[in-house]
Amino acid sequence: AQTVTQSQPEMSVQEAETVTLSCTYDTSESDYYLFWYKQPPSRQMILVIRQEAYKQQNATENRFSVNFQKAAKSFSLKISDSQLGDAAMYFCAYGASYGGSQGNLIFGKGTKLSVKP
């Protein structure tokens, strides 16, 4: 069974600085998706970034980028120029990509990010 581990329950960053959130996962599949979701106090689940495992290039979305190390099964999120609005819970998630999968996401336990002004 696939698992996702986030080893940092809480992280803190100074406004305008850079922070990296860690995520490791376990799977025997070669093709899959990895995600980072942001959950602000409003509870809404917001997709931050998505990585397709067969793509070697790391995904980037504005100030958010990932370091995807497939062999090490590592998927970290880097937030550059941190803003107060980045404060939230961040969840790493795994999703199968092959047909016939049940299609659900497997989540880590989350990292609470605080941003100091």
Added chain:
Amino acid sequence: NAGVTQTPKFQVLKTGQSMTLQCAQDMNHNSMYWYRQDPGMGLRLIYYSASEGTTDKGEVPNGYNVSRLNKREFSLRLESAAPSQTSVYFCASSEFRTERTFFGQGTRLTVV
């Protein structure tokens, strides 16, 4: 676009009461899901429906039932609520594969 709409947003139940959480999506997705979120646990899958007319258990199905009423709607029922079911519940939908998953706003349920 409404996306995934779930109701209610908040609910307080007494132990032993029953209730149904409603979920509807307007994106013509085949797959729909119910997750629960507990502090320090991330989101865990309760039930899912890969297509209209089918439902299957996820990681934590005990104490819940689901109905895929049609392609749009997927409801979650608590027959006899217990304090252990105090949680935040999320409905979600996706295409057959997981590359695009959309979440509802969540329901905060408290069982006293």
